[in-house]
Amino acid sequence: IDSFTAGATTGIPSTSGAVASSLVSALQSLSIKSFTPEEAAIRSLAKYYPDWVNKKTCVNDGREPPFIKEIGDGYMFDTAKQCCSIWFSYDEACGQSASALSALKYYPLFDAGECGVAPYNELESKLYVYDSLTECCLKRFPLALDTCCDAEGLGGCVTTGVTKYVPNFIEQKCQAKSEDFIDPSESKYARD
Numbered sequence: 001i002d003s004f005t006a007g008a009t010t011g012i013p014s015t016s017g018a019v020a021s022s023l024v025s026a027l028q029s030l031s032i033k034s035f036t037p038e039e040a041a042i043r044s045l046a047k048y049y050p051d052w053v054n055k056k057t058c059v060n061d062g063r064e065p066p067f068i069k070e071i072g073d074g075y076m077f078d079t080a081k082q083c084c085s086i087w088f089s090y091d092e093a094c095g096q097s098a099s100a101l102s103a104l105k106y107y108p109l110f111d112a113g114e115c116g117v118a119p120y121n122e123l124e125s126k127l128y129v130y131d132s133l134t135e136c137c138l139k140r141f142p143l144a145l146d147t148c149c150d151a152e153g154l155g156g157c158v159t160t161g162v163t164k165y166v167p168n169f170i171e172q173k174c175q176a177k178s179e180d181f182i183d184p185s186e187s188k189y190a191r192d
Contacts, residue, residue: 047076048095050087058083058095092129093120105129106136106154113144114151134158134180145181157181164190 046062058080068075077083080095088094105120108128115136123129130136134157137148149157162179166186174191182190 047078048080048083049076050083052087057088057091057093091126093126105131106133108136108140110140112151113141114148115140115154116151117154132158138181142181142183164192166190 046060047064048058048060049064049068051057051059051064058077060080064076074086077086084091084094103120104117105123106115106117107123107125107130108114109116115130115133117133120126120129128136128140130139133149133151133154137145137157141148145157157180159178159180163176164179164182165174166177166182166189167173168175177186177190179190
């Protein structure tokens with residue numbers, strides 16, 4: 001810092017002396033802590049490559065295996081999207097940040113007729129994944145919404161609070177339903 005600050009004031013007009021002096025004082029009080037390679041912003045300059053072993057996604061951490069460095073073409077990419085489209089096209093979360101991968105997602109438990117919740121990166125199958133319990137229940141269990149939405153520990157489905165009445169032809173009576181849960185085939189019969 002001293003060698004930098006000594007040369008930093010060279011060529012500054014004397015009318016700027018107070019400003020230069022403040023700058024020098026600020027620079028001298030700086031301290032730079034040590035950091036790990038993971039913390040370095042330089043990582044973003046590295047090319048993306050498929051990490052089948054550790055992260056199971058495309059990463060740009062600069063730690064690609066030697067064979068990938070040697071081959072290069074088809075294994076090293078400028079963007080995560082390019083890498084993911086070739087090596088992990090089945091995985092919608094490919095190339096996403098750790099926080100996105102650990103976000104809670106809802107998935108159908110077909111045997112139980114309800115939805116469960118887990119961090120995205122812990123799901124065995126990523127075929128049916130939803131952002132909300134309401135969405136999961138509507139898409140996967142539209143005929144058992146009450147059971148699905150009332151699954152223990154999930155907080156229930158979120159609705160707009162608008163109730164409509166639709167005919168239940170089997171029981172020959174009108175059934176109150178949240179507007180959010182009315183099937184498109186029922187919408188023409190729905191009444192306030």
